Amino acid sequence: MTSDEPSPGNNMTIEDLRTAWKREPFCPFRINLSDGRSLTVPHPDFLAIPPARRCFVLFSQDRATEYDVIDVRHVTSITLDDPPANGHATQDN
Numbered sequence: 001m002t003s004d005e006p007s008p009g010n011n012m013t014i015e016d017l018r019t020a021w022k023r024e025p026f027c028p029f030r031i032n033l034s035d036g037r038s039l040t041v042p043h044p045d046f047l048a049i050p051p052a053r054r055c056f057v058l059f060s061q062d063r064a065t066e067y068d069v070i071d072v073r074h075v076t077s078i079t080l081d082d083p084p085a086n087g088h089a090t091q092d093n
Contacts, residue, residue, distance in 0.1 A: 012075040014053045020078050021047050030079040031058070031070070038079070039068065 020029045021044055031039045039058055041047050048057040054073075060066035 012072060012077065014049060014056065014072050016078060017047075017056060017072065017075065018049060020080055021049070023080070027081045029081055031075055032077045032079060033070070034074045034076050039070075 017031070021041070023029075026044050028040060028042045031041065033039065040061070041058065042061055046059045046061065048059075050057070055069055055071050058068045058070060060068075
């Protein structure tokens with residue numbers, strides 16, 4: 001399989017990703033990819049979904065100038081975390 005080929009049988013959509021991204025209260029979630037990586041979305045500001053709706057951008061937590069552009073066809077699943085008991089999942093500084 002080349003890096004441009006989606007994983008077989010994948011049926012995740014940008015709308016699936018958008019649902020996790022817009023969840024209220026927001027809770028961090030993981031995007032699981034066909035190459036075995038699992039990328040964390042710690043806050044909604046780290047994710048961008050442009051109008052083309054096929055790819056999305058995930059910014060690095062560690063380096064402000066690094067990001068991944070990912071084709072949704074490579075997303076095998078999304079793992080949602082449960083919100084904390086107090087209902088406040090993130091802090092904005």
